[in-house]
Amino acid sequence: MKKLDLGKAIAATTKSTFVNNKLISDEQVKKSIEVLEELRMFIPPLGAEEFSLLEQNILKNGCRDALTLWETKRSAIEANAEYPDEPVYILVDGHNRFQICKQHNLNFSVQLMPFNSKEEVKDYMIDLQLGRRNLSSEQISYFRGLRFLNEKTGPGKYDRTGHWVHNEPNASSQEKGRTVEKLAKEYNVGASTIKRDAQFAEGLSKIDPTLRNEILTGKSKIDKKVIQTLGRISENIEPITAISDIEKIVEASGLGIKTSAKNNKLEASTQDLSIWMNTLSAKIEKVYSSRSKEDFDNLRNTLEEYGAYLGIL
Numbered sequence: 484m485k486k487l488d489l490g491k492a493i494a495a496t497t498k499s500t501f502v503n504n505k506l507i508s509d510e511q512v513k514k515s516i517e518v519l520e521e522l523r524m525f526i527p528p529l530g531a532e533e534f535s536l537l538e539q540n541i542l543k544n545g546c547r548d549a550l551t552l553w554e555t556k557r558s559a560i561e562a563n564a565e566y567p568d569e570p571v572y573i574l575v576d577g578h579n580r581f582q583i584c585k586q587h588n589l590n591f592s593v594q595l596m597p598f599n600s601k602e603e604v605k606d607y608m609i610d611l612q613l614g615r616r617n618l619s620s621e622q623i624s625y626f627r628g629l630r631f632l633n634e635k636t637g638p639g640k641y642d643r644t645g646h647w648v649h650n651e652p653n654a655s656s657q658e659k660g661r662t663v664e665k666l667a668k669e670y671n672v673g674a675s676t677i678k679r680d681a682q683f684a685e686g687l688s689k690i691d692p693t694l695r696n697e698i699l700t701g702k703s704k705i706d707k708k709v710i711q712t713l714g715r716i717s718e719n720i721e722p723i724t725a726i727s728d729i730e731k732i733v734e735a736s737g738l739g740i741k742t743s744a745k746n747n748k749l750e751a752s753t754q755d756l757s758i759w760m761n762t763l764s765a766k767i768e769k770v771y772s773s774r775s776k777e778d779f780d781n782l783r784n785t786l787e788e789y790g791a792y793l794g795i796l
Contacts, residue, residue, distance in 0.1 A: 513593060516552060516581065518574050519560065520692070521601070525608040525629065526578045527615075527622045528696035538583050546584050546591040550577035553604050554595040575604055576611060605633045613670075620787060621683075621707065622699055627670055628684025631677055634662045671781070679711055686714030690729065691722040705729060712738050 529537065553575050558567035574581060575596065584591045598604045609630045612618065618626070667674040687695050687710060697703035698710070705726050712733045713723075723729050766782040 512552075512572055513591070515570075516550075516572050516574055516593070518578065518581075522573065522575070522604065522608065523578060524688070524692070524695075525605055525612065525626075527612055527618060527626075528700050529579055530700045530702070534579060537579055541580065541583050541589065542587065546580050546589055548577065548580065549592040549594045550581055551575040552593050552595050553598050555598070559601070573604070575608060602633060605629075609633065619699070619701065620784060621701075623784070624676075624680045624683050624707075625687060625699060626684075627666065627672075627677060628680035628682070631662060631666055631681040632684055634666075672784070682711040682714035683707060684714070686710035686712070689713055689716075689720045689723060691724045694724055694726070709733050712736070 551574075553573040555571055555573065556567060557564040557569040557571050560571065560573065561567075572593075572595070575598075577591075580591065583589070596607075598607065609626050612626050613623065613630075663674045663677045666677045670677070687698065690698070690710075690713075694703060698705060703726055709729060713729060715738050716732065716736050720732065723732065763782075763785060766778070766785055770778045770782050
């Protein structure tokens with residue numbers, strides 16, 4: 484199966500949207516930068532050590548990489564804006580660098596990109612994150628899940644403050660199925676993995692941003708299947724701020740994985756096991772011949788998916 488070259492995809496997107504874009508140093512534009520919480524969730528959080536290393540590097544060498552801004556109008560981000568034609572500059576890439584530069588009063592450059600909509604911005608941000616190599620397996624799962632959910636963010640299809648797409652009338656089972664298969668092929672994973680990723684992303688969207696970031700950086704520990712189950716709950720839930728509250732809500736929902744369900748998964752059909760073994764065998768052989776880190780990471784992800792499929796990891 485042909486594997487998507489995310490680097491080329493991101494480069495193509497950037498090239499197509501950088502029409503008439505320019506590096507700017509206008510201080511007024513820099514002072515007008517806005518951060519949308521809706522977009523911040525598309526940025527993988529840094530652990531304390533990673534953030535400290537980035538901060539030390541910027542203090543020593545300056546902010547060398549330009550921050551990416553979406554140049555648009557107020558009406559694109561506010562439904563009933565008082566001044567709809569007011570120009571706004573939304574931060575797309577460089578949130579951590581922006582925070583550090585503001586804190587230490589450091590200079591930085593920005594570059595403008597004229598996206599057509601927030602959905603287009605989200606697609607770009609997801610591809611940008613998945614093209615980076617420093618993501619944990621949970622973060623990769625999260626961004627693949629966000630990609631699935633964002634495929635359904637056309638007008639009236641999905642609201643991240645509401646429910647997952649399976650509760651929305653405009654997202655038919657056929658549409659969801661096509662999206663699942665497309666993304667499974669694109670990311671070279673099974674369709675069931677994409678479905679679990681979507682549930683994981685939806686579950687995390689119901690959690691307070693601070694706690695969500697702690698889960699994604701490994702600072703707060705919770706079984707991934709619990710988050711996925713949270714994503715299946717259709718009722719409106721206030722942003723959850725504690726791990727114990729997540730577990731209580733999932734337990735009360737009656738959707739948790741029971742022991743009998745795990746045992747049933749362990750009794751997987753011979754056909755399914757054969758498919759998994761053939762996939763693993765091919766990837767092990769590829770790792771042995773190439774000895775590349777990318778192939779090894781791909782094999783590790785497959786093993787993790789197999790364990791999740793059986794319900795034992």
